[in-house]
Amino acid sequence: MGAVRARDNERVTSAEHPASASPRKKAGRRPGGADTRQVVLEAARAEFAARGYEKASMRAIGRAAGVDAALLHHYFGTKDRLFLAALEFPVDPQLVVEQVIAGDPATVGERVAGFVLGVWEQPEALERMLALVRAAATTEQVAQLMRGFVLEELVRRAVVELDVEQAELRVELVMSQIVGLAMARYVIGVEPLASATREELLPLLAPTFQRYLTGA
Amino acid sequence: MGAVRARDNERVTSAEHPASASPRKKAGRRPGGADTRQVVLEAARAEFAARGYEKASMRAIGRAAGVDAALLHHYFGTKDRLFLAALEFPVDPQLVVEQVIAGDPATVGERVAGFVLGVWEQPEALERMLALVRAAATTEQVAQLMRGFVLEELVRRAVVELDVEQAELRVELVMSQIVGLAMARYVIGVEPLASATREELLPLLAPTFQRYLTGA
DNA sequence: CGAGAAACTCAACGCATGATGAATTCCACC
DNA sequence: GGTGGAATTCATCATGCGTTGAGTTTCTCG
Numbered sequence: 001m002g003a004v005r006a007r008d009n010e011r012v013t014s015a016e017h018p019a020s021a022s023p024r025k026k027a028g029r030r031p032g033g034a035d036t037r038q039v040v041l042e043a044a045r046a047e048f049a050a051r052g053y054e055k056a057s058m059r060a061i062g063r064a065a066g067v068d069a070a071l072l073h074h075y076f077g078t079k080d081r082l083f084l085a086a087l088e089f090p091v092d093p094q095l096v097v098e099q100v101i102a103g104d105p106a107t108v109g110e111r112v113a114g115f116v117l118g119v120w121e122q123p124e125a126l127e128r129m130l131a132l133v134r135a136a137a138t139t140e141q142v143a144q145l146m147r148g149f150v151l152e153e154l155v156r157r158a159v160v161e162l163d164v165e166q167a168e169l170r171v172e173l174v175m176s177q178i179v180g181l182a183m184a185r186y187v188i189g190v191e192p193l194a195s196a197t198r199e200e201l202l203p204l205l206a207p208t209f210q211r212y213l214t215g216a
Numbered sequence: 217m218g219a220v221r222a223r224d225n226e227r228v229t230s231a232e233h234p235a236s237a238s239p240r241k242k243a244g245r246r247p248g249g250a251d252t253r254q255v256v257l258e259a260a261r262a263e264f265a266a267r268g269y270e271k272a273s274m275r276a277i278g279r280a281a282g283v284d285a286a287l288l289h290h291y292f293g294t295k296d297r298l299f300l301a302a303l304e305f306p307v308d309p310q311l312v313v314e315q316v317i318a319g320d321p322a323t324v325g326e327r328v329a330g331f332v333l334g335v336w337e338q339p340e341a342l343e344r345m346l347a348l349v350r351a352a353a354t355t356e357q358v359a360q361l362m363r364g365f366v367l368e369e370l371v372r373r374a375v376v377e378l379d380v381e382q383a384e385l386r387v388e389l390v391m392s393q394i395v396g397l398a399m400a401r402y403v404i405g406v407e408p409l410a411s412a413t414r415e416e417l418l419p420l421l422a423p424t425f426q427r428y429l430t431g432a
Numbered sequence: 433c434g435a436g437a438a439a440c441t442c443a444a445c446g447c448a449t450g451a452t453g454a455a456t457t458c459c460a461c462c
Numbered sequence: 463g464g465t466g467g468a469a470t471t472c473a474t475c476a477t478g479c480g481t482t483g484a485g486t487t488t489c490t491c492g
Contacts, residue, residue: 026456026457026470026471029456029457029458029459029468029469029470030457030458030469030470031457031458031459036469036470051354052353052354054268054270054271054354055270055354057448057449057450058449058450058451059448059449059450067470067471068470068471068472069449069450069451070451070452070453070470070471070472071469071470071471073450073451073452074468074469074470075469078450078451079450079451133353133399134353134354136399136403136404137268137349137350137353137354137399137403138267138268138270138271138350138353138354143403143404143405146404146406147404147405147406150404150406151406151407155406166408166416166420168407168408168409169408169409169412169416169420170420172400172406172408172409173397173409173420173421175400175406176393176396176397176399176400176401176409177392177393177396177424178396179396179399179400179404180392180393180394180395180396180397180399181389181392181396183349183352183353183392183395183396183399184388184391184392184395185392187352187353187359188352188359188362188363188366188395189359189363190362190363190366190367190388190391191367191384192382192384192385192388193384193385193388193389193392196385200382200385204382204385204386204389204428205389207427207432208393208424208427208428211423211424212420212424216423242440242441242486242487245438245439245440245486245487245488245489246439246440246487246488247487247488247489252439252440273478273479273480274479274480274481275478275479275480283440283441284440284441284442285479285480285481286440286441286442286481286482286483287439287440287441289480289481289482290438290439290440291439294480294481295480295481
């Protein structure tokens with residue numbers, strides 16, 4: 001909304017100080033085996049997390065990675081595939097579910113809250129989560145991806161361990177609170193929630209998860 | 217992602233059956249005082265709710281309203297202003313907060329849950345909410361709008377009535393659960409949550425809101 | 433009935449975007 | 463030490479977008 005659009009062409013066309021602003025890049029392979037692919041993936045992750053799928057442009061990602069946009073296509077083919085490559089899930093959900101659910105059922109809520117807050121302290125994991133949430137909000141394919149993930153990786157696995165009525169519903173309520181928290185803290189950025197510490201949030205969240213998962 | 221892009225030009229250029237597909241519209245004012253402005257607003261609301269701010273195009277909104285895109289500019293100036301006009305808040309938040317908070321503090325959670333679930337049964341209110349959430353996810357200005365709204369219309373008003381520590385944090389946790397629920401049910405569309413009835417959800421949600429707002 | 437305003441469409445502009453193909457530079461291997 | 467292939471950039475295409483200005487039709491009010 002009245003936003004400043006980024007210029008596409010980063011090259012400064014002044015003839016005054018030809019060497020100053022942008023040292024024109026040469027075509028062709030670079031010397032020194034830098035891991036460009038990885039740099040691109042990180043730039044993509046950051047850009048997708050910050051702006052969402054549509055708004056993150058190949059050119060902007062390229063610029064952030066110090067690379068021509070065409071190189072992204074060389075590596076990943078299309079924007080879709082770049083997105084998927086950048087999102088590759090870092091942790092095995094099966095393991096997480098098992099670890100969280102194993103242990104005293106009376107404190108499962110605490111473990112869930114602790115795990116979530118812990119994950120968000122890792123910048124890279126937070127970026128992936130935000131990229132997913134932001135993209136899911138406007139891109140049906142991503143929403144579908146998330147739907148499948150929640151159902152098959154979380155609900156299906158958690159339900160067998162849980163001994164309550166409406167187990168699916170309850171697991172999904174947990175994830176709804178997690179998604180909502182991510183939105184409120186990182187996307188909307190409402191204070192004081194956004195800056196609240198783990199110590200403040202844990203005692204408020206844990207009982208919610210506990211009750212969702214094990215009943216009153 | 218590999219999505220089928222809608223054609224911009226809806227007019228069929230075949231000379232075969234000139235009258236069939238798209239009866240070329242005449243320029244100039246239409247006969248009969250139809251409330252076009254309202255039709256446009258409804259189409260805009262639907263489009264913004266379904267696709268988010270960026271992806272909803274003026275041309276598509278125009279098409280949905282049976283109107284040229286230029287007319288939207290005639291009425292609303294810019295896309296930003298159309299968005300704001302389409303979103304105009306339907307209920308007075310001050311009233312809602314007062315009504316919800318007044319009454320037995322021991323059942324405030326129930327009233328919050330009941331109100332939210334009730335609002336979502338009204339298609340138009342649901343559309344506005346979804347448009348806001350979807351747009352906030354990718355458009356900083358809208359996120360800022362929501363931030364301001366939450367702070368000044370909800371938190372500030374609710375806090376004076378509440379008698380707990382960390383009142384702001386608690387109100388914001390309530391709204392995070394509401395936003396997360398909207399995402400889970402309507403954006404991600406995960407079952408069985410998406411189709412759960414009011415009767416199933418109310419007893420699960422009410423205690424959460426109750427505890428957030430009034431402590432253990 | 434006549435004039436001016438309002439409603440409405442058309443055609444076009446300028447820009448950003450995703451994608452492609454050719455050209456250039458460097459590395460690895462024989 | 464030369465050759466093939468990988469890495470990288472450049473120029474370009476087609477498309478969709480928001481927006482504008484001019485033209486046309488109808489309504490309203492005197």
